[in-house]
Amino acid sequence: MSQKDAQSEPVPLPQSCQACHTSRLLNRRTLLKSIFGVGVSLHLAGLATNAADDPKKMRPQVGDLFVFSLGDRQGQVITPQEVPIGGPPIIAYPMDPGTQTVRDGSRLNRVLLVRLMPADFTESTRTATADGIVGYSAVCTHTGCDVVGWQSETKELLCPCHASAFNPRDRARVLGGPAPRALPLLPLQLADGKLTVASPFSGRVGADQK
Amino acid sequence: MSIFLKNKMLAALIPLTLTLSHPGEGIFEFGTANAQNLQTYQPVTDERLLHPEPENWLMYRRTYDSWGYSPLDQINTKNVKKLVPVWTFSTGVEEGHQSPPIVNNGTMFITTPKNQVLALDARTGDLLWRYRRELPEDLFQLHPTNRGVALYGDKVFLATVDAHLLALNARTGEVVWDQTVENYLTGYYMTLAPLVVKGKVLVGMSGGELGIRGFIQAFDAETGKSVWKTYTVPGPGEPGHDTWPGETWKTGAVSIWVTGSYDPQLNLTYWGTGNAGPFMGEVRSGDNLYANSVIALDADTGELKAYHQYHWNDSWDWDEVSAPLLLDVNRNGRSIKALVHAGRNGYLWLLERNADKINYVHAEPFVKQNVFTKLDPETGRPTYDSQRIPGIDKRAEFCPSVWGGKDWPPAAYNPKTGLLYIPANENLCGALKGKPATYTPGQLYIGLELTDVELLPQKEAKDHIGELQAWDLSVGKKIWTVNFKSHNWGPVLTTGGGLVFLGGTNDRYFRAFDAKTGKLLWQQRTNSGVTGVPVAYQLDGVQYIAVQSGWGVDAQRKQELLDKAFGTKIFVPQGGVLWVFALAK
Numbered sequence: 001m002s003q004k005d006a007q008s009e010p011v012p013l014p015q016s017c018q019a020c021h022t023s024r025l026l027n028r029r030t031l032l033k034s035i036f037g038v039g040v041s042l043h044l045a046g047l048a049t050n051a052a053d054d055p056k057k058m059r060p061q062v063g064d065l066f067v068f069s070l071g072d073r074q075g076q077v078i079t080p081q082e083v084p085i086g087g088p089p090i091i092a093y094p095m096d097p098g099t100q101t102v103r104d105g106s107r108l109n110r111v112l113l114v115r116l117m118p119a120d121f122t123e124s125t126r127t128a129t130a131d132g133i134v135g136y137s138a139v140c141t142h143t144g145c146d147v148v149g150w151q152s153e154t155k156e157l158l159c160p161c162h163a164s165a166f167n168p169r170d171r172a173r174v175l176g177g178p179a180p181r182a183l184p185l186l187p188l189q190l191a192d193g194k195l196t197v198a199s200p201f202s203g204r205v206g207a208d209q210k
Numbered sequence: 211m212s213i214f215l216k217n218k219m220l221a222a223l224i225p226l227t228l229t230l231s232h233p234g235e236g237i238f239e240f241g242t243a244n245a246q247n248l249q250t251y252q253p254v255t256d257e258r259l260l261h262p263e264p265e266n267w268l269m270y271r272r273t274y275d276s277w278g279y280s281p282l283d284q285i286n287t288k289n290v291k292k293l294v295p296v297w298t299f300s301t302g303v304e305e306g307h308q309s310p311p312i313v314n315n316g317t318m319f320i321t322t323p324k325n326q327v328l329a330l331d332a333r334t335g336d337l338l339w340r341y342r343r344e345l346p347e348d349l350f351q352l353h354p355t356n357r358g359v360a361l362y363g364d365k366v367f368l369a370t371v372d373a374h375l376l377a378l379n380a381r382t383g384e385v386v387w388d389q390t391v392e393n394y395l396t397g398y399y400m401t402l403a404p405l406v407v408k409g410k411v412l413v414g415m416s417g418g419e420l421g422i423r424g425f426i427q428a429f430d431a432e433t434g435k436s437v438w439k440t441y442t443v444p445g446p447g448e449p450g451h452d453t454w455p456g457e458t459w460k461t462g463a464v465s466i467w468v469t470g471s472y473d474p475q476l477n478l479t480y481w482g483t484g485n486a487g488p489f490m491g492e493v494r495s496g497d498n499l500y501a502n503s504v505i506a507l508d509a510d511t512g513e514l515k516a517y518h519q520y521h522w523n524d525s526w527d528w529d530e531v532s533a534p535l536l537l538d539v540n541r542n543g544r545s546i547k548a549l550v551h552a553g554r555n556g557y558l559w560l561l562e563r564n565a566d567k568i569n570y571v572h573a574e575p576f577v578k579q580n581v582f583t584k585l586d587p588e589t590g591r592p593t594y595d596s597q598r599i600p601g602i603d604k605r606a607e608f609c610p611s612v613w614g615g616k617d618w619p620p621a622a623y624n625p626k627t628g629l630l631y632i633p634a635n636e637n638l639c640g641a642l643k644g645k646p647a648t649y650t651p652g653q654l655y656i657g658l659e660l661t662d663v664e665l666l667p668q669k670e671a672k673d674h675i676g677e678l679q680a681w682d683l684s685v686g687k688k689i690w691t692v693n694f695k696s697h698n699w700g701p702v703l704t705t706g707g708g709l710v711f712l713g714g715t716n717d718r719y720f721r722a723f724d725a726k727t728g729k730l731l732w733q734q735r736t737n738s739g740v741t742g743v744p745v746a747y748q749l750d751g752v753q754y755i756a757v758q759s760g761w762g763v764d765a766q767r768k769q770e771l772l773d774k775a776f777g778t779k780i781f782v783p784q785g786g787v788l789w790v791f792a793l794a795k
Contacts, residue, residue: 108347139350143352146654149659158660162763163767178784209344
């Protein structure tokens with residue numbers, strides 16, 4: 001079990017960090033400039049480029065289909081009829097219908113599909129459903145666990161990590177546990193009988209890592 | 211891409227400037243009081259770790275034997291009632307604050323959830339520097355906590371929740387090196403305080419709920435290069451591999467998430483190991499070595515020299531991750547170089563350590579336990595009541611609950627009283643029912659529905675759940691017990707002043723007890739529940755007691771289940787604050 005292990009080299013970070021050294025030399029005016037101007041915009045631009053470059057990591061796009069994320073049918077398109085009425089939810093990934101690219105490059109793209117009776121939904125939720133199916137981010141807003149639990153009697157979404165509970169009938173409102181906010185809603189629509197994304201997530205997915 | 215600033219006004223703007231840094235990298239800030247620290251920081255040597263000055267707290271439990279004992283006695287049974295807060299510091303973070311303030315001659319280091327390290331002036335509470343790791347956006351934190359730093363030379367070591375090991379410059383907070391230990395996307399993460407032994411930084415891996423294969427790995431403190439790595443689940447051809455059927459060893463868990471002990475005479479490090487996964491034992495029939503064990507690893511090579519498995523083929527989620535305390539016990543006329551462990555399985559274990567063997571000496575329950583029907587008198591191997599073993603689609607009730615007689619909060623030993631202090635939970639049983647599990651990398655792999663994890667308070671739980679127990683190991687007798695209505699998540703500190711310090715209850719109190727009698731001598735209500743490891747240190751002739759208050763993680767989870775069971779709604783506010791106390795002048 002014990003092994004000499006020389007595989008990995010550590011990242012030789014800032015002992016000789018040139019950027020750090022340079023930044024110490026910045027005068028105050030330059031600093032303020034970078035704070036309020038170029039620095040921030042460069043950073044944001046960098047992030048945007050990274051996300052935009054990889055369709056597998058892009059958040060769900062309008063018109064995307066859904067595929068099973070797990071199990072025997074992983075990667076196959078989900079039809080509305082395959083989402084069981086009354087739960088449990090299916091955990092899906094969005095897929096670009098044109099290129100057939102499944103957006104499984106980030107677990108933040110996991111979507112819960114829950115089918116209930118249309119009358120079960122609050123008005124503001126119902127408008128985002130398609131054929132009784134509602135879509136939510138599957139990533140808990142507390143510490144980012146997958147919300148894979150389902151309370152079948154009360155029809156609540158449950159996070160197995162810290163027991164946060166969400167109401168699928170009402171925009172995944174927090175019913176209990178430490179989650180600070182609802183799961184973002186992913187509005188759905190039917191297009192040619194297929195379940196598709198109607199508009200982007202209603203808010204930022206995932207937990208606050210800061 | 212980080213920026214140093216000493217100007218106070220600009221320092222306030224730092225979070226903005228540091229959006230320039232990249233994910234996975236950290237953010238560090240200079241405080242306003244750093245100049246002196248830059249000059250005076252005293253490097254930590256092997257000698258200082260072996261024989262720490264009484265006024266310092268240089269590692270997780272202060273000493274390699276994991277006693278959690280400070281010889282300081284300025285604060286004592288006679289004057290502790292005059293203890294008052296002298297300064298506090300808000301960490302700005304929620305969730306479980308479990309790390310001890312590590313103190314080295316006036317510089318204090320604390321960690322918080324989300325892998326923040328704060329270096330503070332231990333006299334005044336001024337910020338020296340702050341390091342905040344930029345965690346990946348797709349990381350999920352099953353246990354949002356960190357249990358502290360280790361010190362060596364002029365470096366501070368942090369094991370991160372995205373499975374990196376970092377060396378920070380103790381004077382500035384700059385990252386000296388950043389080593390990827392494992393891939394967080396496959397469920398590996400770290401929460402423990404590293405253990406430094408002779409220039410190596412030892413860490414263990416969490417992820418027992420996610421189908422990892424646990425290990426302990428040592429890195430060169432200077433360079434960050436890996437020196438050795440020892441799996442806690444043996445691979446093909448290794449002793450113990452045959453205790454795992456088929457391919458189960460590959461995802462067998464056996465995580466390591468609490469800092470080990472070290473015996474310099476034997477040159478062995480001792481670690482407690484987690485349970486195997488998935489949680490139902492029937493899916494991995496066999497003993498599942500080295501789960502639920504204490505293992506002894508050669509500090510130089512990582513070679514497994516000895517082990518003792520507390521219980522085999524676990525089905526109760528009873529991690530035995532607390533490292534054993536190393537102490538000499540005189541029992542029945544015999545002096546035993548002992549390993550002592552208060553188990554999550556509810557038994558108090560007394561073992562004997564040798565260079566190549568761990569001998570079973572004695573064990574007995576310290577809380578109600580109804581799973582073990584007997585222990586083999588020679589080996590300590592338990593026999594189980596089959597009715598108490600949950601399985602696939604088989605619900606079983608058992609005592610203690612999944613959180614055990616004692617979870618991770620460390621026990622303490624005071625050489626002046628000769629007593630061991632155990633933060634225990636009594637009168638709580640539980641039930642589990644398993645389901646088949648399919649392994650998907652990075653996904654929960656426990657084989658349980660959340661709704662099939664039950665907490666079953668016994669009727670006596672209306673009186674109390676939490677306990678602080680004091681045991682005399684020489685006679686195997688519990689000397690006193692303090693009861694708390696609340697469950698207890700308090701790590702224990704004991705001191706040369708004849709005191710025991712403990713928080714851990716949902717009423718937010720931090721308390722001091724007479725170490726001989728258990729009498730409550732002092733208490734302070736804090737901002738949140740105290741799950742941090744308390745420490746003692748001394749500067750300029752003044753003794754301090756320091757502890758973080760910040761409820762979260764399993765304490766919060768268990769509180770929710772207790773609220774359901776009792777029909778209560780107890781609110782324990784979150785948000786970490788470091789408290790530092792001294793005697794009123």
